[in-house]
Amino acid sequence: MIKARFQLSRPGFCLDAAFEQPSSGVTALFGPSGCGKTTLLRCLAGLERADGELWLNGANLHRLPVHRRRFGYVFQEASLFTHLSVRNNLLYGWRRLPKGQSRPDFDEIVGWLGLEPLLEQGTASLSGGQRQRVAIGRALLTAPRLLLLDEPLSALDSRAKREILPWIEGLSARAGVAVFYVTHAPDEVERLADRVIFMEQGRTTRMETLQQAMARPDSPLFVELGAASMLEGELGTGLADGRTPFVFHGQTLWLVHARRPGGERVRVRIQASDVSLALAPVGGVSILNQLPVRVLALHDMGEGRVLVDGELNGGQRLLAEVSAWSANQLKLHQGMHCYALIKAVALVN
Numbered sequence: 496m497i498k499a500r501f502q503l504s505r506p507g508f509c510l511d512a513a514f515e516q517p518s519s520g521v522t523a524l525f526g527p528s529g530c531g532k533t534t535l536l537r538c539l540a541g542l543e544r545a546d547g548e549l550w551l552n553g554a555n556l557h558r559l560p561v562h563r564r565r566f567g568y569v570f571q572e573a574s575l576f577t578h579l580s581v582r583n584n585l586l587y588g589w590r591r592l593p594k595g596q597s598r599p600d601f602d603e604i605v606g607w608l609g610l611e612p613l614l615e616q617g618t619a620s621l622s623g624g625q626r627q628r629v630a631i632g633r634a635l636l637t638a639p640r641l642l643l644l645d646e647p648l649s650a651l652d653s654r655a656k657r658e659i660l661p662w663i664e665g666l667s668a669r670a671g672v673a674v675f676y677v678t679h680a681p682d683e684v685e686r687l688a689d690r691v692i693f694m695e696q697g698r699t700t701r702m703e704t705l706q707q708a709m710a711r712p713d714s715p716l717f718v719e720l721g722a723a724s725m726l727e728g729e730l731g732t733g734l735a736d737g738r739t740p741f742v743f744h745g746q747t748l749w750l751v752h753a754r755r756p757g758g759e760r761v762r763v764r765i766q767a768s769d770v771s772l773a774l775a776p777v778g779g780v781s782i783l784n785q786l787p788v789r790v791l792a793l794h795d796m797g798e799g800r801v802l803v804d805g806e807l808n809g810g811q812r813l814l815a816e817v818s819a820w821s822a823n824q825l826k827l828h829q830g831m832h833c834y835a836l837i838k839a840v841a842l843v844n
């Protein structure tokens with residue numbers, strides 16, 4: 496477990512943050528600009544002098560200086576050594592690991608991040624996404640106890656961001672290291688995070704699993720794009736007619752244009768406004784996906800809209816946005832069974 500509490504004041508800003516998280520997987524630190532995400536990450540790293548405490552798996556790290564914490568830190572813009580090749584940048588911390596400490600496998604980490612073709616290059620010719628991959632590799636090669644990533648994609652354009660995301664995904668599990676990931680981009684949280692710590696005005700306001708964070712209508716993750724649900728399951732083999740099955744808890748959703756090999760664990764995203772409800776299965780419609788759902792709660796969103804919080808077979812949650820008029824017509828109420836008609840399903844990873 497990681498248990499942390501930090502208090503710090505500077506003119507115009509106070510940090511008062513506390514959390515407890517498992518020491519595995521990816522925890523996103525999410526909140527608006529200026530709420531203190533970077534400051535909290537810097538407190539974890541030991542780069543800020545804050546009051547409080549920091550425990551990692553029972554060890555008290557709070558008084559330890561930065562280098563003795565052995566955390567990897569990657570900033571918004573990778574600061575690579577310009578006089579060294581990619582290989583020597585990667586090996587920089589690895590070579591300096593204390594004698595007797597087990598060394599991460601260089602080739603393995605290079606492979607995880609797809610860095611082989613770049614190894615003998617200088618850093619000047621690297622794209623922004625490649626630089627970040629090298630910075631993450633360099634941090635992992637120091638065998639960090641925690642990996643701290645501070646908005647590593649924020650300086651990249653959307654194409655570079657799309658390219659780098661698959662390399663970052665799954666890294667925490669492969670390397671067996673817990674990752675703290677600062678971002679204000681909901682799509683990065685949905686794609687990468689297992690858990691989310693929400694922050695506002697210097698305070699940690701809530702800690703949730705991604706599923707919990709996406710199952711409440713007032714989730715800060717929904718502010719820009721509206722409510723959505725995330726389902727986890729397995730991709731099946733694509734059919735000749737263009738459909739690919741996504742299977743979860745014995746149910747199937749059909750995706751179109753998935754173009755991916757079957758057998759992978761994936762997440763899919765369903766926008767609540769793309770989900771309609773019906774009292775019985777509907778025939779003669781173009782909608783591919785209909786799933787039974789049980790109504791857990793109805794939330795009045797104002798402006799004649801109702802957000803229906805539903806539970807699918809197996810327990811995963813599905814949000815549907817319907818008009819208040821339709822909710823009345825269907826007499827939707829808690830505990831009721833109905834069918835979700837899902838217009839679009841997007842693969843997240």
Ligand SMILES: Nc1ncnc2c1ncn2[C@@H]1O[C@H](COP(=O)(O)OP(=O)(O)OP(=O)(O)O)[C@@H](O)[C@H]1O
Pocket residue numbers: 505507508526527528529530531532533534535679
């Ligand atoms: N070195 C500094 N000296 C003084 N104030 C600072 C310093 N760095 C940050 N601040 C202030 O501290 C507050 C928290 O900043 P912080 O960078 O932690 O927020 P953030 O949530 O990471 O923001 P962003 O998403 O924009 O990076 C802000 O009010 C910021 O202006």
